[in-house]
Amino acid sequence: xxxxxxxxxxxxxxxxxxxxxxxxxxxxxxxxxxxxxxxxxxxxxxxxxxxxxxxxxxxxxxxxxxxxxxxxxxxxxxxxxxxxxxxxxxxxxxxxxxxxxxxxxxxxxxxxxxxxxxxxxxxxxxxxxxxxxxxxxxxxxxxxxxxxxxxxxxxxxxxxxxxxxxxxxxxxxxxxxxxxxxxxxxxxxxxxxxxxxxxxxxxxxxxxxxxxxxxxxxxxxxxxxxxxxxxxxxxxxxxxxxxxxxxxxxxxxxxxx
Numbered sequence: 001x002x003x004x005x006x007x008x009x010x011x012x013x014x015x016x017x018x019x020x021x022x023x024x025x026x027x028x029x030x031x032x033x034x035x036x037x038x039x040x041x042x043x044x045x046x047x048x049x050x051x052x053x054x055x056x057x058x059x060x061x062x063x064x065x066x067x068x069x070x071x072x073x074x075x076x077x078x079x080x081x082x083x084x085x086x087x088x089x090x091x092x093x094x095x096x097x098x099x100x101x102x103x104x105x106x107x108x109x110x111x112x113x114x115x116x117x118x119x120x121x122x123x124x125x126x127x128x129x130x131x132x133x134x135x136x137x138x139x140x141x142x143x144x145x146x147x148x149x150x151x152x153x154x155x156x157x158x159x160x161x162x163x164x165x166x167x168x169x170x171x172x173x174x175x176x177x178x179x180x181x182x183x184x185x186x187x188x189x190x191x192x193x194x195x196x197x198x199x200x201x202x203x204x205x206x207x208x209x210x211x212x213x214x215x216x217x218x219x220x221x222x223x224x225x226x227x228x229x230x231x232x233x234x235x236x237x238x239x240x241x242x243x244x245x246x247x248x249x250x251x252x253x254x255x256x257x
Contacts, residue, residue, distance in 0.1 A: 007045055008174060009236075010226040013214040013248075016236045017129060018045055020211075020250050021096060024127055027051060029093035034116070035100030037181030038066035039080050042098055047075050054090060056083040059183040069178060085115050093121050098129040099180075099248075101196075102189045109189070113203040120255045126205060128251040129213065133190025137247040140218025150219055159223065166227055174227035193244045196251055205253040212239035212246025 009015035021042065025031060027050060033043045036055030043055035047070070057063050060082045067077035095116055101109060116126060131137050144150035153159045166174065191199075197207045215238035216225075225231045239246040 007041065008176070009229075009232050010174070010176075011214065011221045011232060011235060012217045013232075013236055013239065014041060016239075017098065017213065017250065018042065021046070021098075021127060022049070024125060024252055025051065025094050030054075030090060031094045031096065032056065032088065032090065032092040032119075033096045033098070034085055034112075035097060035103075036066065036080060037062045037183065038069060038179055040066065040069060040176070040178045041180045042096060043080065044070065044073065044075070047079065048073070053079060054092075055080040056085065056088065057181075058082065058084065059181065062182045065179075065182055085112055085119065088119050091121055092119065092124060094125045094127060095120060096127045098127075099131070101128065101130050102133070102187045102191065103185045105188050109199075110203070113199070113205075117204045117255055122255065122257050124255050126200070126253050126255070128196070128200070128253070129248055130189075130191045130196055130251070131187070131217075131248045132192065132246060133187070134192060135217075135245060135247045136215065136221075137217040138187075138190070140220050144219040153223075162223055170227045172227075191249070193249060196249055200251065200253050204256050206256050207251060207253045209250075209252040210243065211250050212241075212243030213248035213250060214239040215242060215246055217247035 007015050007018050029052070031046065031051055031053045033053060033055040036043050036057050037059070039055045043053050046053040055066065063080050063082045066080045070077040070080060104112065120126065193210070197210060200207055214235045216235055243249070
């Protein structure tokens with residue numbers, strides 16, 4: 001099954017992220033997605049591609065939703081569990097933490113990184129994606145939610161009009177079928193290209209590669225540009241070309257023995 005049969009590309013680069021994850025794993029690996037949410041964006045696509053994947057999250061509603069989704073798709077729902085990382089009873093070759101660390105306070109994040117290191121097999125991989133805390137995504141999110149421009153666009157029906165125009169132009173609905181999470185936690189960390197690497201190195205990981213996700217991302221960009229293939233392709237390339245100012249970072253690292 002092809003990767004793009006499961007995850008549609010959008011302005012956030014979700015398909016690009018899935019490609020990046022797959023390029024860093026193999027079919028023999030035991031993989032754990034830490035903070036999997038509903039599992040819709042990563043755990044389920046990897047399961048469909050034949051990988052041995054387990055998803056854990058502390059949000060019970062997200063896990064329950066994801067288990068039902070796995071069941072509906074014909075997969076074992078019990079690979080998703082409401083579980084603290086310290087209670088993990090498998091020894092993974094790879095742990096994925098995608099869009100998770102920015103939601104965790106400093107003292108908890110330090111504890112979690114130590115646990116992740118101890119849970120991984122020797123030389124095991126940790127794959128991380130985090131937003132650039134000072135990038136385009138954060139600026140758009142502030143304007144949309146903080147200044148409440150998003151609510152204004154919604155109450156004036158402008159969002160609805162734009163959706164109808166895009167549906168007419170694209171001929172299909174480009175919104176995700178299911179939510180990635182039911183949790184509504186805010187960002188507590190602001191990472192930079194350097195700070196995320198320094199954090200990992202302090203906790204016994206060697207960063208082997210770091211790259212940018214996309215250049216432009218956020219609710220405004222998503223509303224206007226998701227679905228237009230040439231714009232999304234250019235956005236992906238810009239994130240790769242200018243990683244320091246990308247909207248997010250993809251970090252590949254391994255446990256140092």
